[in-house]
Amino acid sequence: MSGLIPWFRLEGIPIPLPEHVDIFGFRASFPQDWSIQPFGILVAIGVMLGASLSERRGKAVGVHPNAIASCVAHVLIGGFVVGHVFDAIAYHPEVVAENPLFLLKIWDGLSSFGGFLGAVIGLVVYLKRFGVDGRVIGDPIAWAFPLGWMFGRTGCFVVHDHPGAPTDFFLAVNDYQVGDPPYVTRHDMGLYEVIWAAAVMGLFVYLGQTPRKRGFYLGLLPILYAPFRFGLDFLRATDLEVGDARYFGLTPGHYAAVVLLVAGVLFLRWVQTSPEPTVPDEIAWDPTREAAKEASSAKDSPETVTPSAPSAESSTNSEPPASDPLAETRSKRPKKKR
Numbered sequence: 001m002s003g004l005i006p007w008f009r010l011e012g013i014p015i016p017l018p019e020h021v022d023i024f025g026f027r028a029s030f031p032q033d034w035s036i037q038p039f040g041i042l043v044a045i046g047v048m049l050g051a052s053l054s055e056r057r058g059k060a061v062g063v064h065p066n067a068i069a070s071c072v073a074h075v076l077i078g079g080f081v082v083g084h085v086f087d088a089i090a091y092h093p094e095v096v097a098e099n100p101l102f103l104l105k106i107w108d109g110l111s112s113f114g115g116f117l118g119a120v121i122g123l124v125v126y127l128k129r130f131g132v133d134g135r136v137i138g139d140p141i142a143w144a145f146p147l148g149w150m151f152g153r154t155g156c157f158v159v160h161d162h163p164g165a166p167t168d169f170f171l172a173v174n175d176y177q178v179g180d181p182p183y184v185t186r187h188d189m190g191l192y193e194v195i196w197a198a199a200v201m202g203l204f205v206y207l208g209q210t211p212r213k214r215g216f217y218l219g220l221l222p223i224l225y226a227p228f229r230f231g232l233d234f235l236r237a238t239d240l241e242v243g244d245a246r247y248f249g250l251t252p253g254h255y256a257a258v259v260l261l262v263a264g265v266l267f268l269r270w271v272q273t274s275p276e277p278t279v280p281d282e283i284a285w286d287p288t289r290e291a292a293k294e295a296s297s298a299k300d301s302p303e304t305v306t307p308s309a310p311s312a313e314s315s316t317n318s319e320p321p322a323s324d325p326l327a328e329t330r331s332k333r334p335k336k337k338r
Contacts, residue, residue, distance in 0.1 A: 003172030003185045010038040010158040042155030047076065050148025057140040057208070059285050067283035071126045071137045078122025079115040080106055086114020090252040091245050112229065113256035116222070133277040135215030142217040143204050150197035156190030163242070164189050164235045179240050187235045196228050213276050219268025226261035230254055 012035030020029045051072045055065035084106040088096050091111065095102050102108070127134050156162055163178045164187025176186035203224075204217065233253045236244050244251045279285075 002168060003174050004170050005173045005188075005191075007173055007175040007177055007183070008158075009160055009177070012037040037159070039155035039159050039161075042158070043152045046148040046151030046155075049151065050144050053144035053147050054141045057143050059287075060208075061140060061214070062279050062285050063136060063140060064283045064285040067130075067132070067137060068140055070130075071123065072141060074122040074126040075119045075141060076122070078118035078120075078125070080110070080118065082118025082121060083110040083112075083115030084108070086117065087111035090114070093245065111252075113253060113260065116260065130283075132280060132283060133214075135213075135218065135271065136277050136279055137283070138218050139214050139216065142221045143208060145221060146197045146201035146204060150194055150201065153190050153193040153197060157188055157194055160188060160190070162189035163187075163237050163240060165237050166239070167235075178237075178242065186237065189232060189236065192232060192235075196225075200224055213271055215271035216268070219264050219271050222260045222264030223268065226257040226264060230257035230261075233257070 015034045015036065017030040017034060020027050022028075051069065054072055055068045058065055058068040085103055087109045088103050092102075092109070123134060123138055126132070126137070160173065160176065160178070163176055164172075166184045167187050168185060169187065171191065172185045173188045173191075174185050175183040176188070177183050178186070200221075230253075233244075233251045236251060238246075244253075247255075
């Protein structure tokens, strides 16, 4: 049995740039290989939708969306930077040894577990700066995370940058064009993570209908991802040059999944047995208070008065304008009797 998904790959959209431009006697050259990549577009969409959903979830649990947005920015910066560095060192050590500057190319390769580690670092930096409990600010972000992850992994799938082992699984991709021909049917790791993210997002929406202790989703998210990812890494390609590095027969993702699972279990247990934190007034969202602020702002703003048109009666009975020098004389002149 072969896979049901035919081979395809979305290509980048070239950016038309002149080869060079002469400005005041100087010639500026432009690269001719720049393009808008579908992976980048989908990641950007995932970031925007995930951040927006985080803010909505924050309002639902009493956290101001401005605080959520600030925390998301810290998390994203840490996630992208550390995600690339981890990917470079753990999966491509030979590239780093040959060119250490590869560590600075944060757009060239990302690791899921490195991204998680960087996100935690970004969260800790935010907590230290603003003195907020991580369970308060991090839980809405964790709740919305699967939506952003789904779009990001869709970006991986449409460019097929995570080839798996040969298989006859029905969700595999036929004629997976990687390596040398003849091409075979292979697992696509990005597709499987899209399916996982969609399922978890549905689960979180269902669980979110019932009040949970703050920090619940921060603990549940790694517990759900770690076992899935541990099993998924056994499906990675081992017959390709682009295959992942292995240490004692396991990928770095295997070891990271074990650590992530233990951390998630311990954290969730601590959440369930610890007193629930309160939301500081500085970042609290109160719909009544926000409505009062809006009403006060509207009241304090200068009102624009639109002059009304004079009525027919007022126009008829009004005195002639004083600017007319003959008006007063005409008004005092006795009317002739007929």
